[in-house]
Amino acid sequence: MPTDPVEAKEKTVDGAARLLGRCKRLLVLTGAGMSADAGVPTFRGSDGLWNNHKMEELASLDGFQRNAELVWEWYYERRLHVATCDPHPGQRTLALLQQHFPRPGRVLMATTNEDDLLERAGVHPVLHLHGSLFDTMCSAHCGWRVRDHQDNSMSMIPCPRCGARVRPGSVWYGEQLPREPLHAIAEFDPDGCLLVGSSCLVQPAAEIPPEMAMDGLPVVEINPDETPFSSIASVSLRGTAKDILPGLVDLLTSHTVRGQRTKSATDPVPP
Numbered sequence: 001m002p003t004d005p006v007e008a009k010e011k012t013v014d015g016a017a018r019l020l021g022r023c024k025r026l027l028v029l030t031g032a033g034m035s036a037d038a039g040v041p042t043f044r045g046s047d048g049l050w051n052n053h054k055m056e057e058l059a060s061l062d063g064f065q066r067n068a069e070l071v072w073e074w075y076y077e078r079r080l081h082v083a084t085c086d087p088h089p090g091q092r093t094l095a096l097l098q099q100h101f102p103r104p105g106r107v108l109m110a111t112t113n114e115d116d117l118l119e120r121a122g123v124h125p126v127l128h129l130h131g132s133l134f135d136t137m138c139s140a141h142c143g144w145r146v147r148d149h150q151d152n153s154m155s156m157i158p159c160p161r162c163g164a165r166v167r168p169g170s171v172w173y174g175e176q177l178p179r180e181p182l183h184a185i186a187e188f189d190p191d192g193c194l195l196v197g198s199s200c201l202v203q204p205a206a207e208i209p210p211e212m213a214m215d216g217l218p219v220v221e222i223n224p225d226e227t228p229f230s231s232i233a234s235v236s237l238r239g240t241a242k243d244i245l246p247g248l249v250d251l252l253t254s255h256t257v258r259g260q261r262t263k264s265a266t267d268p269v270p271p
């Protein structure tokens with residue numbers, strides 16, 4: 001019989017809901033796997049290549065300096081593809097979690113994804129740790145940046161402020177993450193984490209769940225495959241975001257939702 005509380009813990013959706021339901025400040029951190037069920041491929045999945053080019057070459061300053069046209073071509077394709085994808089039930093259910101997580105608990109949503117599927121699923125706000133796929137910015141960092149999700153036209157002009165070449169606004173391999181979302185997470189001071197569809201390999205976002213687990217805080221992982229984080233996760237739920245999240249969120253929110261329904265049923269009917 002296992003005596004270690006970690007071993008004894010149920011590795012089930014029920015067990016995960018029990019752990020996360022006790023949190024007062026729940027951080028939900030999503031990676032590329034979260035959008036895979038909506039049809040947006042992960043980088044490491046398949047063969048990790050686009051037209052025989054490695055993702056690390058396309059999503060890096062070196063790659064952009066070598067062949068800006070190629071990088072922009074890849075971004076156009078991704079922008080157009082994401083625009084044709086719809087949020088899946090797992091993403092939609094996170095909007096419910098944000099609204100109905102038992103009070104006084106709160107939920108903070110953060111993602112390393114650059115797509116806008118969580119926003120389109122009704123999640124608000126979403127902290128984008130790696131920027132947005134639809135942002136175009138000055139490559140000389142003069143501060144010029146626009147949201148360019150209409151027709152990509154902003155990618156075809158020089159920076160209107162300083163004349164330098166413009167580049168996609170994503171955070172690339174080897175670049176610093178924007179400070180604001182990391183500050184917002186630190187200020188939120190999460191006491192639990194739900195990690196969905198992340199390989200836990202891309203730093204520094206990948207440090208957050210292990211640090212929390214080392215501090216003894218509950219961290220639940222949803223991923224069809226084992227990750228470097230799995231061995232220290234409180235619970236690893238093996239499956240896809242689309243299949244697992246709706247049931248987990250239902251367990252976490254149904255008490256609040258039922259309470260609200262009962263309350264509205266017993267509220268006096270206005271004359």
Ligand code: NAD
Nearest residue numbers: 031032033035042043044112113114115130197199240241
């Ligand atoms: P990653 O580090 O986020 O890893 C993807 C993880 O998702 C893997 O561990 C994989 O096992 C898991 N996964 C695959 N299908 C899943 C599913 N259906 N449900 C749950 N989990 C699933 O991502 P990466 O692919 O190595 O990409 C690195 C970075 O590139 C990302 O952090 C992001 O910045 C960017 N990226 C963004 C998008 C997007 O915006 N949708 C897509 C690919 C990559």
Ligand code: ZN
Nearest residue numbers: 138142159162
């Ligand atoms: Zn500029």
